[in-house]
Amino acid sequence: MEKDVAGDIDGWIRLVSLSPPSLQDNTADADRLKNQLKRQLNTESVEIDLSVLRELPFRLRDWGYSARCVVVKERDADLWHLTGISNPLENQRIVGVAVDLGTSRVVIRLVELSKGEILIETSFDNPQLSVGPDVLTRIHACDQPGGLEKLNRMIIDELNQRIQNACNACGIDTSDVFFMALAGNTSMTHLFMGLSPKWLIREPYIPVINSPDVQKADAYGLQINPAGRVFILPNIGSYFGGDLIAGILHSGLSQQSNPAILVDVGTNAEVVLGNESWLVACAGAAGPALEGGVAQIGMMAGPGVIDRLRIDPGTRVFQIHTIDEMQPIGICGSGMIDLAANLFLTDMIDLRGRFVPEVCGKKLVMQSSIPYLEIVSADESGTGQPLMISQADMDSLIRSKAAMYTILETITESVGMALADLKTFHVAGTFGAFIDPVSAVTIGMLPDLPPETFQTLGNSSL
Amino acid sequence: MEKDVAGDIDGWIRLVSLSPPSLQDNTADADRLKNQLKRQLNTESVEIDLSVLRELPFRLRDWGYSARCVVVKERDADLWHLTGISNPLENQRIVGVAVDLGTSRVVIRLVELSKGEILIETSFDNPQLSVGPDVLTRIHACDQPGGLEKLNRMIIDELNQRIQNACNACGIDTSDVFFMALAGNTSMTHLFMGLSPKWLIREPYIPVINSPDVQKADAYGLQINPAGRVFILPNIGSYFGGDLIAGILHSGLSQQSNPAILVDVGTNAEVVLGNESWLVACAGAAGPALEGGVAQIGMMAGPGVIDRLRIDPGTRVFQIHTIDEMQPIGICGSGMIDLAANLFLTDMIDLRGRFVPEVCGKKLVMQSSIPYLEIVSADESGTGQPLMISQADMDSLIRSKAAMYTILETITESVGMALADLKTFHVAGTFGAFIDPVSAVTIGMLPDLPPETFQTLGNSSL
Structure with a gap:
């Protein structure tokens, strides 16, 4: 028999080969398989899910008493569960799904576990946004009769639909998905x-x-497979979720001797500082001021949204980049930070973030006695309307960046360090992944450290 | 707070009292409870069923951070599950259900676990009888498409209905039933x-x-309670089920130094011989020859069925006893054994089991050239017809008793013993519980040992 390479990996997939039963050895099918798995897993205890048990006698006989087994260990006990079996001669895909459950955005990724191959990644809005953009509104919504059940069904139903779609796109069945790992606040x-x-x-x-x-x-x-297991990353407290734990693991923060900092910027900002010996953390609202709902033209990253922006210091011409290079329809957090940094570098705003009329020139207009700066003219805009930033939007951004910097300063001072002592500064989160650290430093959102100090992690929850 | 005595028992019910959370100790509710349970159970690992977890924060606050906890340990691993919580100040009943799943008859018993009190016991026909009276017919029925699912649904649906009825009769809710222990072949x-x-x-x-x-x-x-746990007694092989394991435990067979024998007579007969050091077992068909379907008037025990019978040695008058003392409608296994023994003692049958016409007199009639013996006349019968035993019925009984005796002789000889060496002879099973050992000895079904050797166990599966 050809050796199945997937069966050799340590972990969740094990290839077993049993001696067939006989009159001399009439041990039952399940007990026969368990005995072999106990030896291979070096454990005292293996249990078999009922759905697997019901098909076991047929499959073992079909497959000549060999099987590729999907197994999972209890976290705190010497007990393994057999959650799936597949034909050792066919390379049925054994799939896991990783979920980054953000307040605003959800990302799922399907991974083929025997090879570690990423099959697909897709993201979508958290459907609970329709109840409220922020965590507080949703928590209050749970106080209504049936409120919790409604919010729960929203995310479960959406995940089911999205996982189904992702499986269809990869040509696999949802019953091939044996694991889910989920991180969220x-x-x-x-x-x-x-x-x-x-x-x-x-x-x-x-x-x-x-x-x-x-x-x-x-x-x-x-x-997914009804016997599939769901792992939810632990949280430390009410405001410190499994998403940040994932970031700590991914960044290696807890395995370095030099203290480093991890900033996870999404709808909320969470910060962890520490090394292999200690970790301190704090959290606060940050992202909303930078995204849809606060700045009038602010929106979450998507096609046509300005994510990069530069202002020519000589001509003061706005050089914008939009996602998918479509006509601009709004601006996301990283674009806002670039904008603020470039406005400051070109003297179009002053130290306090006020538009400077004599420098802004005709780009600055008054509407209802509030100053607005035109970023994109109506001709070039994807909406047919000019894209404008108000002084109020700019003030919001200033408060957000000040909050962010305050968090960073407070946490480092709390352990007797200065921000300048940090050798590594990890920036994570869907939003953080796209920030240009230089712009963030320019506006005083991140500390003025050498650019190589900043390490972007991408989405560390996946 | 009044101490709940039920909380003190070791085992499945534990009373816990937690320090309430504070800003200084903001451990989550579940983790707080787990930490306390780990200490009380002296274990590394406690898991909480999702249904319990969802109500936990409300209940802990209602009950001042105390709770009566229903816990169950994994058989082969140091892992406990919290499967239920109840108010420590109210004595909510925590109930288990024991099931003796016989081929013909099913017995269920509800037990209140904190006090060990039996709440109710009830029995009913196995609904799979409608598919076939014996095991073989039912196994073959599973080869039909949907056959296994049908037989499975029959017993599950019937158990659900009967448990529901039993709970109603005791004034408890099915969600109060946290355990099921089931024994069957x-x-x-x-x-x-x-x-x-x-x-x-x-x-x-x-x-x-x-x-x-x-x-x-x-x-x-x-x-029952969806988080309730179901324990099924293990079987040793295809013909040696958990019901016999229950009998071994109940009889203490495996804890005595003197070898003893256990005979479990139901639709099938299973025999175990051994002591604290060794056990041997065998099984075979036995009961059907004695019950409904073989003897023409044979039927399972029920109202109006003859379960005891004596023939006056002088007058040869039949003295019958029926269940619930109703008019006789048939005869069950214990009645058949009494009948055969008394026919032999009164010379109405000979050594080979043949009716002796000159002794039987006018009770013996020929129908289609087969001799029939009238047990109950049409006048006294509950059916309006005379109850008759044919020579063929008697031959069946002789073969059954011979099979039984052969099993007993074979198993004792296989270990180099004689039946006369046995000091204790346990008789179990719904049918065995009602056999008169003296009658069974008389017809040569059980060995001729002193009457005190025979110990009836009742239904050892419960």
């Missing part, structure tokens, strides 16, 4: 699990659970 | 679990599983 994971977030926002700010147990997919109503 | 437990019994009857006679894992009730479609 504490509120998002509570809503995902159907747990009341009520006490997260009431003193003394208590989550229902910090370290969720591994559960079966069908317990959550997820339509 | 290997075929019956396979059908209960929805596992194909196909290979039980085909060489080399392999069950799907010998030692079923503990599963959640909802995995089987059982309508």
